[in-house]
Amino acid sequence: MAILTASRSPCSLSPSPRSQDPFWVKKRYSVTQLPPITVTSHLSTVHEAEVHSRSRTITRTPTPVHSVTPSKTSGDSVLDESDDHNLHAALTSEKTSNTVQSEFGHCANQSYRYISQHNPDKPVAEDEIEEPPYYILFTTYFSYLLLVVIGHLRDLLGKRFAKSSFIDLMIHDGYAPLVSDFQSFYARRLVQRVNDCFYQPISGVAGRTILVYDRYSEDFNRTQTYTGTTTRALNISSYNYLGFAQAHGSYADAVEESIKRYGVSACGTRLEGGTCDLHRIAEALVARFIGTEDALICSMGFATNSTFIPALVGKGCLVISDEHNHASARIGVRQSGACVRMFKHNDMGSLEELLREVISQGQPKTHRSWKKILVIVEGLYSMEGTMVNLPKIIELKKKYKFYLFVDEAHSIGALGPHGRGVADYFNVPPSSVDVLMGTFTKSFGAAGGYIAGPKLLINSLRMHGHSGPHAEAMAPPVLMQIVATTTSIMGVSSVDDLATSKSTSHQPTFKPSTNGVAMSEVEDEYLHPGMVPASALPTWFSIPSSLADGSEARERIRRLAFNARYLRAGLKKLGFITYGHPSSPIVPLLTFNPGKMLMFAQMMRTRKPTPLAVVVIAYPVTPLVTSRVRFCVSASHTKEDIDVVLRACDEIGDILDLKHGKGKRWPIEEIVKRSVELVHSI
Incomplete structure (x- = not known):
C-alpha cells in the first residue's frame, strides 16, 4: 500500500522512511504482481515487526489526556516509532497537546461545540422516514x-x-x-458477493484513525489474502463516542497501574471469589453517575440483557418490546418464558393501543391479570439512530402502571449535557425509569455493561441473574478504565464529606407494589448527582487536575454533540436520505441497493489522500431494501474530519446516484463554511 502524501487534510499522513517496518511499503502493487503470501509467512512478518518494536527501550512517563503543554513526551515518541504516523494538526488547533493526534484530534475553536439537551418549549420531534423514488x-x-x-x-x-x-x-x-x-x-x-466490506481486520487503537489490514481475493471472496501492509484511515465506524479509546494518557496509565496491582483477570465469578474492591468502587460510581440507588456490572454487554431480563420477568408476565430492540433483549425475553408483544418502532400511539388491549384482555386463555407488564425500549437505536420519546413513555407509565426498562447501550455518555444518557437529555429524573441498562463499550472505551435501579431490585438481580454465578467477573483493567472515565466525566470533589454530598443530591423514595418490584414515586425535581468524593476512589489512583474538575470530559460531550449534528445536517443538505435524531451520534445513510453499499465502502476505503473506514449494514439486520452505511461520530473527530467525510460522501453519492432526499440542497463549500449556523438551525 502506498504511503499517503501530506496534504491539508488533518487526517493525511506525513511521508517518512519505512524501510525497517514490514507493514509499510512505498510502492503500490497490482493484485497480479503481489507475491503469494502464506499464513506462515504472514505470521513470520508479524513476529518480526513485534520483535523490532519491542527492541526499543523507551521509558514512558505519565501524560495527561488533554494537556495543553507544547512539549512532546516519550509516549508520543513510542507511537511515532512503531505503527503510527504524526497526523497534521487540525486547522482549528491553537495549542499543541500531548494527546496523540491519531487517537484524539485537537480542536480549540469553541464555536465547534454544542450542548446536547432537549428544548422543553418544543415537542419531541417525530421520526421522519423519507421514501426513495x-x-x-x-x-x-x-x-x-x-x-x-x-x-x-x-x-x-x-x-x-x-x-x-x-x-x-x-x-x-x-x-x-x-x-x-x-x-x-x-x-x-448473496453475502459472499459483498463479503469484502464485512469482517475487515484492524490493528491499533480504534480512535480518531485506525489501521486497516490490506487484503484481496482471487476466488470471489471465498478466501482473503493479506498483503502484509496496513492503511491508516479516518475512523468513522467505531463506537468511540467520547473518544476514550486511547493508548496514551492518564486513562491508559491508570489501567497499566491496575494491571500491576490486580493482574489481568478476576479468576472467578462475582458470587464465587471474583469480586474485588474495584468492582464495588465501579458499581458505586456507576450508580452515582446514573443517579440511582445502586447498580451492578456485568463483564459482557450482550449478557447484561440476555442473563438479567429472565430475572426480572417470568411466566405470567408480559413484555412489550419495540420492534427494533437489540437481539440481546429479545434473547433475554425468550429465555424468561414471559409472553411478548411488539409495537411499531418508536410509535407511542401503537404502544398505547397495545397497552389497552393487553390490559383489558389479560393472559391468553385464562384472561387472568398479568403478574407484571414490562416495557422494553432503547435510548438510542443502533441501526436507525432514532431516540426514544421518553417523556411520552413516562406519561403512559403513570397512566397504565407498567414497569419501564430502558436500554442505554448507545445513549449513555453520548446524550445529555452531563453525558448521563437519554434521561439527562430530556431532563427526566432517572428514578422515573424502573430499570436503566447500559454498556461501557461505546462511550467509555471499556467492555461490559451495567444495570442501575433501586437497591432492592439490584440485590435481587445479583442473586438471580445468570451472570452472577456463571459468568467470569469483569477484569480489573476494564474496571479501572470504567472508574477513570466515569470519574473524569463527573469530576472529583475536594470535599470528602459523603453526608454533605448526599444532602445535595436527590434521593427518591420507593414504595412497594403488588407485583413485588418497587415502583418509584418522584417527590421532588431531579437534581444533578454532583461530583465524586475523593474518598470514593482508590487511594492509589491519581487523576490529573485537568481531569479532576470534569471540564475536559464536558469538552468531549459538547464536541460529540456538534460533530453529530453537523454530519447529519450536512448529509441532509447534500441530498442524502438519512435516519435518526439530530443529536444522535449514529448517522445511517441509506444506499438501498446492496451493490451500491459495497461500492460505497470500497470507494471510501481506497479514497485519496484520506481513506475512510466505514461500516455497512444490510439484510437481515435491516429490512431488505434499506441497506445503509452507518457512520459513528466521535468526540475525537475534529470539524475538519467531518468536512472530509462530507466531501467524500458528496463525490461518491453523485457517482452511485444516492442523493434522493427532499429539501433544498447546498453545495459542499457552503456547508463547510456555514457549519456552525447549520448545526444550530436543526
Whole structure:
C-alpha cells in the first residue's frame, strides 16, 4: 500500500522512511504482481515487526489526556516509532497537546461545540422516514431476485456436474449435512458477493484513525489474502463516542497501574471469589453517575440483557418490546418464558393501543391479570439512530402502571449535557425509569455493561441473574478504565464529606407494589448527582487536575454533540436520505441497493489522500431494501474530519446516484463554511 502524501487534510499522513517496518511499503502493487503470501509467512512478518518494536527501550512517563503543554513526551515518541504516523494538526488547533493526534484530534475553536439537551418549549420531534423514488426500490428488488435465481441455478447444476464442491451440503457416507443448502443459501450466494466490506481486520487503537489490514481475493471472496501492509484511515465506524479509546494518557496509565496491582483477570465469578474492591468502587460510581440507588456490572454487554431480563420477568408476565430492540433483549425475553408483544418502532400511539388491549384482555386463555407488564425500549437505536420519546413513555407509565426498562447501550455518555444518557437529555429524573441498562463499550472505551435501579431490585438481580454465578467477573483493567472515565466525566470533589454530598443530591423514595418490584414515586425535581468524593476512589489512583474538575470530559460531550449534528445536517443538505435524531451520534445513510453499499465502502476505503473506514449494514439486520452505511461520530473527530467525510460522501453519492432526499440542497463549500449556523438551525 502506498504511503499517503501530506496534504491539508488533518487526517493525511506525513511521508517518512519505512524501510525497517514490514507493514509499510512505498510502492503500490497490482493484485497480479503481489507475491503469494502464506499464513506462515504472514505470521513470520508479524513476529518480526513485534520483535523490532519491542527492541526499543523507551521509558514512558505519565501524560495527561488533554494537556495543553507544547512539549512532546516519550509516549508520543513510542507511537511515532512503531505503527503510527504524526497526523497534521487540525486547522482549528491553537495549542499543541500531548494527546496523540491519531487517537484524539485537537480542536480549540469553541464555536465547534454544542450542548446536547432537549428544548422543553418544543415537542419531541417525530421520526421522519423519507421514501426513495420507485425506480430505486424496483432495481433493488430486481437485484435480489436476480441473485436468488442465479444462485439456485448454480446450485442445481453444481450438484449434478460438480458434486465434489457440494459434498458438505449433501448427504454423504450416511451423514446428514450439518448445514443444508437452503440454510446456507443466503450466505453463499448473496453475502459472499459483498463479503469484502464485512469482517475487515484492524490493528491499533480504534480512535480518531485506525489501521486497516490490506487484503484481496482471487476466488470471489471465498478466501482473503493479506498483503502484509496496513492503511491508516479516518475512523468513522467505531463506537468511540467520547473518544476514550486511547493508548496514551492518564486513562491508559491508570489501567497499566491496575494491571500491576490486580493482574489481568478476576479468576472467578462475582458470587464465587471474583469480586474485588474495584468492582464495588465501579458499581458505586456507576450508580452515582446514573443517579440511582445502586447498580451492578456485568463483564459482557450482550449478557447484561440476555442473563438479567429472565430475572426480572417470568411466566405470567408480559413484555412489550419495540420492534427494533437489540437481539440481546429479545434473547433475554425468550429465555424468561414471559409472553411478548411488539409495537411499531418508536410509535407511542401503537404502544398505547397495545397497552389497552393487553390490559383489558389479560393472559391468553385464562384472561387472568398479568403478574407484571414490562416495557422494553432503547435510548438510542443502533441501526436507525432514532431516540426514544421518553417523556411520552413516562406519561403512559403513570397512566397504565407498567414497569419501564430502558436500554442505554448507545445513549449513555453520548446524550445529555452531563453525558448521563437519554434521561439527562430530556431532563427526566432517572428514578422515573424502573430499570436503566447500559454498556461501557461505546462511550467509555471499556467492555461490559451495567444495570442501575433501586437497591432492592439490584440485590435481587445479583442473586438471580445468570451472570452472577456463571459468568467470569469483569477484569480489573476494564474496571479501572470504567472508574477513570466515569470519574473524569463527573469530576472529583475536594470535599470528602459523603453526608454533605448526599444532602445535595436527590434521593427518591420507593414504595412497594403488588407485583413485588418497587415502583418509584418522584417527590421532588431531579437534581444533578454532583461530583465524586475523593474518598470514593482508590487511594492509589491519581487523576490529573485537568481531569479532576470534569471540564475536559464536558469538552468531549459538547464536541460529540456538534460533530453529530453537523454530519447529519450536512448529509441532509447534500441530498442524502438519512435516519435518526439530530443529536444522535449514529448517522445511517441509506444506499438501498446492496451493490451500491459495497461500492460505497470500497470507494471510501481506497479514497485519496484520506481513506475512510466505514461500516455497512444490510439484510437481515435491516429490512431488505434499506441497506445503509452507518457512520459513528466521535468526540475525537475534529470539524475538519467531518468536512472530509462530507466531501467524500458528496463525490461518491453523485457517482452511485444516492442523493434522493427532499429539501433544498447546498453545495459542499457552503456547508463547510456555514457549519456552525447549520448545526444550530436543526
